[in-house]
Amino acid sequence: MKFKLSLATRRSLEGFAFITPWLIGFIVFMAYPLGFSLYMSFTEVQVTATKINFTFVGWDNYVYAFLSDNVFPVQLTSFIQESLITVPIIVIFSLLVGLLINQDVWGRGLFRAIFFLPVIFSTSEVINSLFNQGAGGGNFLQRFNIFGLMLNALPEQLYQPISTVLNRFTLVLWSSGVQILLILAALKTISGNVYEAAAIDGAGRWEVFWKITLPALTPFIVLITVYTIVDLSVSPFNPMLGSIRSHMFNVRTGMGYASALGWIYFLLILVSLVLVYTFGMRRTKRF
Amino acid sequence: MSVKPAITRRETWLIWWKPKYLAVKSLLLGRGMRPGLLSKIIVFILLVDIAFIYLYPILYMFSTMLMSTLDLVDPTIRWIPTSLYWDNLVKAYEGLKYWQGFGQSVMVSLIGCIAQAISCALAGYGFARYEFPGKNFLFVLVLLAFVIPPQTIVIPLFLLYRKFGWLDTNLPLFVPELLGLGLKGSLFIVIYRQFFAGLPTSLEEAARLDGASALGIFARVMLPLAKPAILVVSLFSFVWHWNDFYLPTMFVTSQSKWSLVRRLQVLQQSLDDIYDLNPYGLSTMTEPVNMAGAFLVIMPVLILYFVAQRWFTESIERTGLVE
Numbered sequence: 001m002k003f004k005l006s007l008a009t010r011r012s013l014e015g016f017a018f019i020t021p022w023l024i025g026f027i028v029f030m031a032y033p034l035g036f037s038l039y040m041s042f043t044e045v046q047v048t049a050t051k052i053n054f055t056f057v058g059w060d061n062y063v064y065a066f067l068s069d070n071v072f073p074v075q076l077t078s079f080i081q082e083s084l085i086t087v088p089i090i091v092i093f094s095l096l097v098g099l100l101i102n103q104d105v106w107g108r109g110l111f112r113a114i115f116f117l118p119v120i121f122s123t124s125e126v127i128n129s130l131f132n133q134g135a136g137g138g139n140f141l142q143r144f145n146i147f148g149l150m151l152n153a154l155p156e157q158l159y160q161p162i163s164t165v166l167n168r169f170t171l172v173l174w175s176s177g178v179q180i181l182l183i184l185a186a187l188k189t190i191s192g193n194v195y196e197a198a199a200i201d202g203a204g205r206w207e208v209f210w211k212i213t214l215p216a217l218t219p220f221i222v223l224i225t226v227y228t229i230v231d232l233s234v235s236p237f238n239p240m241l242g243s244i245r246s247h248m249f250n251v252r253t254g255m256g257y258a259s260a261l262g263w264i265y266f267l268l269i270l271v272s273l274v275l276v277y278t279f280g281m282r283r284t285k286r287f
Numbered sequence: 288m289s290v291k292p293a294i295t296r297r298e299t300w301l302i303w304w305k306p307k308y309l310a311v312k313s314l315l316l317g318r319g320m321r322p323g324l325l326s327k328i329i330v331f332i333l334l335v336d337i338a339f340i341y342l343y344p345i346l347y348m349f350s351t352m353l354m355s356t357l358d359l360v361d362p363t364i365r366w367i368p369t370s371l372y373w374d375n376l377v378k379a380y381e382g383l384k385y386w387q388g389f390g391q392s393v394m395v396s397l398i399g400c401i402a403q404a405i406s407c408a409l410a411g412y413g414f415a416r417y418e419f420p421g422k423n424f425l426f427v428l429v430l431l432a433f434v435i436p437p438q439t440i441v442i443p444l445f446l447l448y449r450k451f452g453w454l455d456t457n458l459p460l461f462v463p464e465l466l467g468l469g470l471k472g473s474l475f476i477v478i479y480r481q482f483f484a485g486l487p488t489s490l491e492e493a494a495r496l497d498g499a500s501a502l503g504i505f506a507r508v509m510l511p512l513a514k515p516a517i518l519v520v521s522l523f524s525f526v527w528h529w530n531d532f533y534l535p536t537m538f539v540t541s542q543s544k545w546s547l548v549r550r551l552q553v554l555q556q557s558l559d560d561i562y563d564l565n566p567y568g569l570s571t572m573t574e575p576v577n578m579a580g581a582f583l584v585i586m587p588v589l590i591l592y593f594v595a596q597r598w599f600t601e602s603i604e605r606t607g608l609v610e
Contacts, residue, residue, distance in 0.1 A: 014501040015417020019425060022410035022476070025466025030432050033443035040442065052446070097337065105330050112600045114338045117345070119599070120526055120592050126581045129551060130344045170340055181600060233436050234533070241533060244438045248445075255442050262439035273434060 041260035054256075061260035072261060075239045080268075081161035083232055086172050089165070090228045091221060094176040098183030099213075116181060118174035131171055175231060179224040186220035187213070222280030226273055233269050240265050352376065352579035359575065372575075379580035382557045388547040389587070392529055395457060395546055399464045399531075400524035403475055404517050406467035411479025412505055416491065433473035441537055448538055459538040460531075470527045475520045482516040483509065519602040522595055529588050547584040554580045 005013070041061055043054040065072050101111050121127050165172060190213065198208050232238065240261075247258035294302075316323040346366070351359075355372040414426055448459050463469040467476060486509070494504045510517070532548055539545065550557075554577060592599060 011417060012419035015413050015419045015422075017501070018409050018413025018417065018505070019419075021406055021465075022429075022467035023425065025406075025463055025468045026428060026432060028447075029444065029463045029466070029468050030435060030440065031428075033440035033447065034435060036443035036446075037440055097334075100330050100334055103327070103330050105327060105334065107331075107334075109600075111334050111338060113596050114341055116600050117592065118341070120588050121530065121585060126530070126548065126551065126585045129554075129577050129581045130348060170344055173337075173341060174344075181602070230434050233434075240436075241438055244441070245537070248442055259439075259442055262436070262442070266436055266439040269434060269436060 037259040037262055040256050041263050043256045045255040047255070057256070061257045062264070064257065065260055065264060072243065075243055076264075076268075078161060078164075079239055082165055083229070083272075085161055085165045086175075086232060087225060087228050089172055090176045090179065091225050093173055094179035094183055094224060095217070095221065097176070098180050098187065101180070102184060102187045112181075112184070116177045119177035121174070127171065127174070131168060175228065175235070178231075179227060182220060182224050182227070183217070186217055190216045218280065222277060225276050225280065229269065229272055229276065233265075348578045348582055351575050352379075352582055354575050356575075375575040375579040376583070378576045379554065379583055382554045382576070383547060383550045383580055383583060384557075385547075385583060387543060388545060388550045391544060392546040392548070392587075395460055395531075395535075396525045396528040398457075398461055399469065399528040400521045402461060402464040403467070403469060403472060403524045404521045406465055407472055407475035407520060408479050408510065408513065408517065409505070410467045411476045412483050412509060414476065415480045415483035416488075429473045429476050432468060433471070437533055441534070445537060454538060455540050455544070457539065457544065460528075460535060470524065470531055475524065478520060479513070479516055482513060486512060518598055522591070522598055523602070526588050526591070551580050551584050 040054065042056060042058060044057050044060075046053040046055070097115055101108060101115070105111070121130075194212055195208065198212060203211070234241075244258050244261050244265075247261060248255055314323060315325045350366045350368065352375050353371050353373075354368040355370070355374070358368045358372070410429075414422065414429075444459070445454075448454050451458075453459050453462075460469075464472070490508055490512075491504055494508050499507070529546070530548055531546075535546060535549060542550075
């Protein structure tokens with residue numbers, strides 16, 4: 001007798017079959033490496049010509065990262081400080097440009113093309129060589145001695161990250177191509193009727209922005225914030241990329257320690273994403 | 288019979304001038320939701336300024352790569368070189384071993400983008416059109432795959448590829464792509480999912496009545512409809528693979544297999560080897576060559592962007608990603 005499945009079961013098997021290639025890929029190239037690097041982060045790894053030895057060392061790698069290593073904590077704090085400045089700049093900038101382009105302005109298509117252009121250069125060594133050669137836009141500010149003024153006005157701890165970000169100001173703006181498009185698409189989802197109704201009720205454009213446009217955009221602002229954080233975490237200017245690689249082949253610290261750094265970094269990104277998401281979604285519900 | 292009273296000056300103003308005054312005022316300042324001319328001009332000027340800051344590095348690249356050393360050190364010359372100096376381009380071309388690198392870049396990007404366009408479509412379709420237990424959990428894993436930094440998993444991957452014997456081949460750049468992972472694979476799955484979810488279900492029902500299999504429906508009904516999504520995914524995937532840097536650096540070591548982007552990083556060094564040209568370590572002298580190199584590396588995708596520009600910028604609206 002032929003074995004027969006109910007229609008619903010057959011459908012869900014079909015669906016599962018479509019996911020299977022991805023699931024295999026995820027297990028082999030994501031889940032397994034992620035779990036394995038977590039395991040390695042608690043061991044000391046010795047690579048010999050024939051095999052690799054793992055010695056369990058408990059929390060040693062993590063303790064070492066924060067208490068004994070004199071490079072990593074500094075890099076981490078400067079990365080966090082810079083991100084805290086960079087992410088809001090990118091989000092606000094893409095919101096601003098999105099709103100500007102969304103208006104009925106001459107050359108809309110052209111502007112849209114220009115503001116998306118940097119995506120072509122994304123995460124590339126090309127950006128690195130452009131900005132290493134002083135095309136970074138920091139010299140705009142130098143011409144007006146902004147850095148000198150800031151050095152006088154700000155405490156050293158604030159000056160350092162701010163000047164780093166300003167030095168790469170154009171680069172910071174360059175990271176907002178996709179975000180601008182997302183804002184533009186989001187603005188299209190707001191129905192014109194709402195604006196007409198507001199106009200009939202006598203609302204000004206200022207009021208309409210704060211009471212209609214911005215609340216409607218809030219979920220998308222959360223979305224672009226999340227995207228920006230993920231994007232920054234793999235940017236070629238991220239100091240974490242280099243430091244993990246250098247520890248990997250460093251005989252003294254080795255792969256176990258590099259894995260621990262990788263996990264600290266991953267948790268940092270994950271926690272900040274969860275924070276942004278929960279905070280942002282709570283704001284959204286209120287409207 | 289009474290004579291019509293003469294119009295007072297105030298009435299003249301009200302009847303004759305006030306409508307004109309109001310018309311000009313609303314033209315300049317706008318009325319209600321409609322922006323006026325003045326605000327349009329301000330918005331335009333703002334956008335032009337921002338666009339200039341945006342394009343500055345690119346303009347800088349173009350102008351610097353055509354400058355001779357004399358032009359570079361001449362403080363009176365900022366943007367326009369006295370004469371077009373092609374030597375930098377030639378040097379960069381030789382230093383990059385351009386055609387070899389170009390071939391590698393095209394191969395990696397083309398295979399990567401075709402693989403992702405197909406594999407992500409499969410997964411996206413499954414997520415969009417089927418119900419099965421654990422679907423939501425699996426979709427959370429898709430999103431998780433998006434936020435896991437490559438730095439965190441690069442060491443186990445390195446060991447894994449060593450075991451497979453894939454080191455110094457291009458396989459680490461292709462196989463994950465074939466399975467819907469790789470560079471921003473999750474993003475592409477989400478794009479496909481949103482796209483397929485927007486199509487009417489009657490399509491599949493009709494095809495099923497005609498006796499088509501699940502794979503047949505996907506290949507012959509859904510994929511042809513998904514052309515906009517396929518195009519968007521392929522374009523982005525191509526460009527991102529072209530610029531991909533971190534993972535290739537880890538897994539592909541021999542120089543003949545390097546993509547253009549990686550050759551740019553060592554351009555300086557290879558030029559020193561060829562010409563013995565940098566004995567003083569003066570970076571301004573080699574700056575134009577570096578700019579020329581950057582231009583040569585990015586030029587193919589820049590051309591692609593200008594040809595397919597509308598597909599890039601309208602991508603998000605067309606695929607209905609935001610909804």
